[in-house]
Amino acid sequence: MITIQLPTALRTFTDGQADLQFEALTVEAALCQLTEQFADLQRHLFDDNGKLRSFVNVYLNDEDVRSFDGVNTSLKDGDVLMLIPAIAGGRETPRT
Amino acid sequence: MNSSTILDAVGNTPLIPIRYHGNGAKIFAKAEFMNPSGSVKDRAAKAMLLRGIQNGKLTNNNAILDATSGNTGIALAMFGAVLGYRVVLCLPSNANRERKRVLRAYGAEIIPTSPLESSDGALLKAKQIAAENPDKYFYTDQYNNEENWKSHYNGTALEIWEQTEHKITHFVAGMGTSGTFIGTARRLKELNPSIKTVPMQPASPLHGLEGMRHQASVIPSGFYDTSLLDGQLDIQTEDARRTTLEFAKENGLFVGISSGANILAAMKLAETLPKDDLVVTILCDSGFRYLSDEMWD
Numbered sequence: 001m002i003t004i005q006l007p008t009a010l011r012t013f014t015d016g017q018a019d020l021q022f023e024a025l026t027v028e029a030a031l032c033q034l035t036e037q038f039a040d041l042q043r044h045l046f047d048d049n050g051k052l053r054s055f056v057n058v059y060l061n062d063e064d065v066r067s068f069d070g071v072n073t074s075l076k077d078g079d080v081l082m083l084i085p086a087i088a089g090g091r092e093t094p095r096t
Numbered sequence: 097m098n099s100s101t102i103l104d105a106v107g108n109t110p111l112i113p114i115r116y117h118g119n120g121a122k123i124f125a126k127a128e129f130m131n132p133s134g135s136v137k138d139r140a141a142k143a144m145l146l147r148g149i150q151n152g153k154l155t156n157n158n159a160i161l162d163a164t165s166g167n168t169g170i171a172l173a174m175f176g177a178v179l180g181y182r183v184v185l186c187l188p189s190n191a192n193r194e195r196k197r198v199l200r201a202y203g204a205e206i207i208p209t210s211p212l213e214s215s216d217g218a219l220l221k222a223k224q225i226a227a228e229n230p231d232k233y234f235y236t237d238q239y240n241n242e243e244n245w246k247s248h249y250n251g252t253a254l255e256i257w258e259q260t261e262h263k264i265t266h267f268v269a270g271m272g273t274s275g276t277f278i279g280t281a282r283r284l285k286e287l288n289p290s291i292k293t294v295p296m297q298p299a300s301p302l303h304g305l306e307g308m309r310h311q312a313s314v315i316p317s318g319f320y321d322t323s324l325l326d327g328q329l330d331i332q333t334e335d336a337r338r339t340t341l342e343f344a345k346e347n348g349l350f351v352g353i354s355s356g357a358n359i360l361a362a363m364k365l366a367e368t369l370p371k372d373d374l375v376v377t378i379l380c381d382s383g384f385r386y387l388s389d390e391m392w393d
Contacts, residue, residue: 007212009301009313018212044300047334054391055304055333057190084190084211085302086389 002079004034010083013040027058028071030081045083057086101178103146106131106138107251111259111376114359115347121265121366121373125359126256128378129351133174134167135381136252140275141171143247144236145179154234159184161226161233163209163218165272165307166195167381168238173202184233186218186225192306194385215272216315239273240318248279256280256376257287264288265373268329268362270296270308270354273317276378281324292326296361296377304333305354307380329361336360337391340383350383353391 004020011018020037024030031052035042047053058065059082065073075081109130114123128136148154159182160172169185176183183204187196190211199206207225209217219239226235238244256264267284269277281293298305301313311320333353340356343349351359355378362377369375383392 005212007214007302008216009214009310012301012313044302053302053334054337056302082212083302085214085304086190086192 002030002075005082014038024075027065027073055086057084102132103142106142116363118367121369121375123362123366123375125377125379128380129382133171136276137167137171139247139251140244141168141175143243144241145175147243148234158232158234162236162238163222165215166191167307170198173199173204177202186222188214188218193388244273244275245279245319248276249283253280253283260374263374264376266375267293268365269378270358272307272309274320278319278321293324294326296329296331296358299330299332305357308354331357331361351379352381352383352386355379
């Protein structure tokens with residue numbers, strides 16, 4: 001089981017839920033399950049070609065998944081994914 | 097001996113004619129990135145601090161406190177350094193590294209807030225700190241401080257009015273606190289009620305237009321006034337980024353992404369208007385504040 005933490009900006013599309021649990025082996029699979037369950041999120045997270053929008057950063061346990069294998073990064077039980085708008089740039093982890 | 101400070105350099109920015117591919121109205125942009133700390137926020141920051149000094153709320157015994165996504169913080173930090181005040185800022189931790197580095201360079205103290213909660217998280221944190229420590233801080237409260245919008249009512253709007261020789265027909269700008277938009281729009285409409293004032297808004301609550309806020313999904317500022325909104329222009333972050341890159345090549349202006357969004361909104365509007373109309377928008381800050389972003393590569 002992994003957890004996806006959503007920014008407040010997107011919680012109107014998940015009935016106010018901030019943390020959502022899924023069974024997924026990769027970041028991509030987790031995001032797919034998220035948008036399958038909450039279809040309105042699709043257009044906010046992905047562009048018309050189905051690509052994750054460039055300003056949406058996905059952090060895996062506080063590290064940008066781009067520093068691993070991007071959306072193909074493997075997940076293990078207990079992992080936490082955070083969806084954070086890159087307020088224009090930088091790749092610092094959200095903790096800094 | 098001249099006793100002026102850098103605060104005297106705030107405002108009176110150039111109004112620059114903009115080239116674009118279209119046959120509609122003329123577009124001019126107010127070069128707010130030429131303010132001393134590098135953004136439009138210098139106007140509100142200066143006004144809020146001077147009022148605080150004037151009414152005795154900002155003293156040598158307290159520190160300046162506010163919530164910011166970056167630019168207001170940089171302005172407060174710069175002016176705090178000039179005037180000799182300590183500056184404490186609540187900043188979402190996903191604000192970009194340029195902003196954090198500049199803030200630290202001016203000696204400001206940063207209190208990081210949850211990136212999940214964006215600008216609202218910073219706002220609530222600053223409010224809480226101010227409430228718990230009323231003697232320790234002068235809370236500028238840019239989201240509710242009347243000096244914010246008044247700095248544009250008394251400055252930006254009048255400058256635009258004079259610089260366009262009273263010919264402005266439309267004003268377009270994005271909204272963060274909404275101070276720039278509300279103050280400028282209110283005065284322009286008083287000067288000429290036929291002027292249309294149109295807000296630019298991020299197309300999604302989740303966006304990458306730094307400093308801009310999707311008003312429908314955030315805590316509104318105390319002075320937000322929907323009666324001043326003549327419609328609305330929604331801009332996608334990707335389109336704003338593309339415009340920002342083209343704008344540097346075609347107009348020689350290296351500006352930030354929110355400025356690119358304003359320019360795109362102005363172009364969309366101008367294309368629907370006759371040639372004699374004159375659209376004015378705001379260049380909020382410089383592209384140098386976003387250099388760590390990969391969009392420039």
